[in-house]
Amino acid sequence: MSQIPVTVLTGYLGAGKTTLLNRILSEDHGKRYAVIVNEFGEIGIDNDLIVDTDEEVFEMNNGCVCCTVRGDLIRVLSGLMKRKGRFDAVVVETTGLADPGPVAQTFFVDDEIKAKTKLDSVTTVVDALHVGQRIDDSREAREQIAFADQIILNKTDLVSEAELEAVEARLRSLNPLAPIRRAVRSNVPLDQVLGRGGFDLERIVELEPEFLNPAHGEPGHVHDEDCDHDHHDHHHHGHAHAGAEDIRGISLSTDKPIDGQRFTQWLDRLLAEQGPDILRGKGIIDVKGEDRRLVFQAVHMILEGDLQRPWGADERRWSRAVFIGRNLDEVKLRAGFEACIAQDA
Amino acid sequence: MSFSFGAFVVETVFGKDGCCAFALGDGTVRFDSGETIEAHPDAGIQCAAAHPSGEGVITGGDDGRVVWSTFEGAKELCAISGKWIDAVASSAESNLIAFACGKEARVIDAKDAKFSRVFTHERSVANLAFDAKGRRLACATYGGAALWFARIEGQKPTMLKWAGSHVAVVFSPDGKFLISCMQENALHGWRVADAKDMRMGGYPAKPRSLSFLAHGALLATSGAEGAVVWPFSGANGPMGKQAAEIGHEDGARVTRVAGAPQGPVLAAGLEDGRVWIADLTARGVERLRADKGAAISALAISPDGKRVAWGDEDGEAGVADSPL
Numbered sequence: 001m002s003q004i005p006v007t008v009l010t011g012y013l014g015a016g017k018t019t020l021l022n023r024i025l026s027e028d029h030g031k032r033y034a035v036i037v038n039e040f041g042e043i044g045i046d047n048d049l050i051v052d053t054d055e056e057v058f059e060m061n062n063g064c065v066c067c068t069v070r071g072d073l074i075r076v077l078s079g080l081m082k083r084k085g086r087f088d089a090v091v092v093e094t095t096g097l098a099d100p101g102p103v104a105q106t107f108f109v110d111d112e113i114k115a116k117t118k119l120d121s122v123t124t125v126v127d128a129l130h131v132g133q134r135i136d137d138s139r140e141a142r143e144q145i146a147f148a149d150q151i152i153l154n155k156t157d158l159v160s161e162a163e164l165e166a167v168e169a170r171l172r173s174l175n176p177l178a179p180i181r182r183a184v185r186s187n188v189p190l191d192q193v194l195g196r197g198g199f200d201l202e203r204i205v206e207l208e209p210e211f212l213n214p215a216h217g218e219p220g221h222v223h224d225e226d227c228d229h230d231h232h233d234h235h236h237h238g239h240a241h242a243g244a245e246d247i248r249g250i251s252l253s254t255d256k257p258i259d260g261q262r263f264t265q266w267l268d269r270l271l272a273e274q275g276p277d278i279l280r281g282k283g284i285i286d287v288k289g290e291d292r293r294l295v296f297q298a299v300h301m302i303l304e305g306d307l308q309r310p311w312g313a314d315e316r317r318w319s320r321a322v323f324i325g326r327n328l329d330e331v332k333l334r335a336g337f338e339a340c341i342a343q344d345a
Numbered sequence: 346m347s348f349s350f351g352a353f354v355v356e357t358v359f360g361k362d363g364c365c366a367f368a369l370g371d372g373t374v375r376f377d378s379g380e381t382i383e384a385h386p387d388a389g390i391q392c393a394a395a396h397p398s399g400e401g402v403i404t405g406g407d408d409g410r411v412v413w414s415t416f417e418g419a420k421e422l423c424a425i426s427g428k429w430i431d432a433v434a435s436s437a438e439s440n441l442i443a444f445a446c447g448k449e450a451r452v453i454d455a456k457d458a459k460f461s462r463v464f465t466h467e468r469s470v471a472n473l474a475f476d477a478k479g480r481r482l483a484c485a486t487y488g489g490a491a492l493w494f495a496r497i498e499g500q501k502p503t504m505l506k507w508a509g510s511h512v513a514v515v516f517s518p519d520g521k522f523l524i525s526c527m528q529e530n531a532l533h534g535w536r537v538a539d540a541k542d543m544r545m546g547g548y549p550a551k552p553r554s555l556s557f558l559a560h561g562a563l564l565a566t567s568g569a570e571g572a573v574v575w576p577f578s579g580a581n582g583p584m585g586k587q588a589a590e591i592g593h594e595d596g597a598r599v600t601r602v603a604g605a606p607q608g609p610v611l612a613a614g615l616e617d618g619r620v621w622i623a624d625l626t627a628r629g630v631e632r633l634r635a636d637k638g639a640a641i642s643a644l645a646i647s648p649d650g651k652r653v654a655w656g657d658e659d660g661e662a663g664v665a666d667s668p669l
Contacts, residue, residue, distance in 0.1 A: 048387050048388055048407070048408065051407070051429065052427055052428070054447070054448075054469065056468055056469060056487065058487060058509075058510045058528065059508075059509070060509070060528065060529060069528075071468075071469070071471075071487060071510050071528070072469060074528070075431065075469065075471060075512075076429075079389075079391050079407060079429060079431070081353070081658075082353045082355050082370035082389055082390070082391065083353070083370045083371070083389040083407070084353060084370070084658075085352070086389075110528070111550060111551065112551065
């Protein structure tokens with residue numbers, strides 16, 4: 001049986017989630033969506049496939065702190081499966097205060113849900129006018145941005161281009177992986193929002209985080225938010241960034257082949273020790289002695305990896321990995337990653 | 346006899362006349378005599394149980410309605426707007442019908458339209474079950490099961506606690522034990538008298554389907570490559586005893602079980618669409634449906650153990666006489 005794709009829509013109150021949901025439900029795109037919401041009534045569209053549910057975060061009994069899941073989602077998705085054929089995809093809207101971790105983990109931890117659905121993306125809607133304030137004062141807002149596969153930057157008509165660029169730089173410092181789509185009244189093309197394959201290993205073909213930068217002193221280095229020294233646009237938007245610094249993305253790369261076994265052990269240990277703090281991880285690895293690319297993606301402690309298509313003959317063979325999380329020690333991460341470089345490389 | 350209904354078979358139920366009803370994901374109830382009842386128009390059925398009278402079937406839908414369907418048609422028993430009916434249970438002994446709706450369990454009386462009880466929980470009620478007399482109602486929720494006296498208003502429930510999410514419950518026929526399926530691959534049981542815990546683990550998959558058979562001497566469950574059967578005789582039930590596996594076959598997980606109340610006869614439906622029946626005092630299993638298909642999602646055995654009905658996730662269904 002084919003798996004039903006599920007898009008998770010997050011974002012704080014007022015960012016424009018409901019507007020986007022209304023568009024998904026009302027526009028003529030040839031697909032039928034079942035929608036799971038937490039604030040019934042806001043949508044204002046009569047549709048028997050809109051389900052209202054209370055967010056219920058459940059801990060699993062296996063002792064793993066990361067294995068919290070959304071019990072209500074398991075129940076509602078299992079129920080929706082009884083109506084298969086009536087819809088092509090599912091959208092889950094979370095409340096503004098929701099932690100996206102348990103939502104995403106539900107799709108990896110529960111065997112039945114995993115068999116019948118697949119998480120397509122976590123899409124986060126923020127509004128250009130207020131997102132800076134939300135990043136400063138709301139941990140949930142920071143986590144929703146950091147967790148996202150894509151960010152819809154809404155209400156761009158309410159701020160200047162310079163402010164937009166500053167906001168985008170802040171979003172990228174929290175999440176270097178997610179493309180940012182500018183929008184007014186959530187008017188992004190829906191085919192860009194749905195069907196992202198954000199957790200699909202097969203789709204990890206390009207990993208070019210915005211800040212993936214050669215290191216200091218190397219040719220092509222650009223000074224930006226992620227350098228650890230002062231640079232040109234750091235204070236453009238005039239905020240103190242104390243609140244934002246707990247979450248950041250760290251990107252690692254090397255042109256030297258990696259020892260596959262050592263890398264796997266390092267990654268396992270990293271996620272075991274720091275999994276609660278690591279929101280997302282993704283990578284493409286050039287394993288020594290292996291013609292295929294090793295790809296992985298991680299959500300907290302949950303790791304999925306596979307050998308993917310072979311490297312192309314003319315392709316630059318290099319390894320890169322990005323981790324987004326809280327309290328990440330970049331020096332230690334980099335040292336751990338580089339220790340995986342194959343000895344005689 | 347076989348049927349192609351074209352919609353997910355949620356539940357199948359035998360009536361007292363031996364007739365069989367199928368509750369489908371497209372909102373209809375189908376009888377094996379050919380009638381189609383539009384029980385939940387433009388909605389889906391989430392759960393079903395026999396009516397206390399033994400005539401027809403009660404269904405709960407994602408339209409928030411509880412409906413009684415007979416050959417003649419559908420009758421709405423209750424409607425709660427904007428909610429799903431997640432589970433329904435009934436008791437022929439007490440004429441009560443209970444259903445789960447979000448955090449509430451509600452009880453109505455099949456013979457008294459004015460009777461209504463609402464029992465509220467802190468978390469959602471995933472499943473519910475009556476004891477054999479229909480006096481007590483067990484509600485599976487997060488952190489354990491709540492036991493209510495089904496007719497009493499304004500009471501505090503007895504909480505049988507066990508950490509984790511409980512998704513299905515059943516009483517042993519003598520009322521001494523309550524067994525619950527967990528979100529993890531395990532059962533949990535309590536001795537009702539003293540709330541003593543019984544951990545019943547070792548499952549490779551979630552046990553979702555529970556059925557007592559042979560006057561309550563045995564409990565059969567799904568969740569393994571074979572039906573798992575626990576001994577329940579004696580005051581201690583399965584405590585300190587081993588489960589047996591019936592009809593084991595590598596790669597063929599059992600999804601539904603249905604045991605004959607009065608005898609050692611067990612039917613099982615598999616993930617690959619096959620259905621078998623076995624006399625547990627003899628060796629081997631008899632195939633009722635040998636062809637493979639979608640996973641069996643509904644299975645029932647008639648009270649006399651002579652007929653078995655099944656349905657699968659793609660809407661294929663059947664009824665067969667037992668060859669035993």
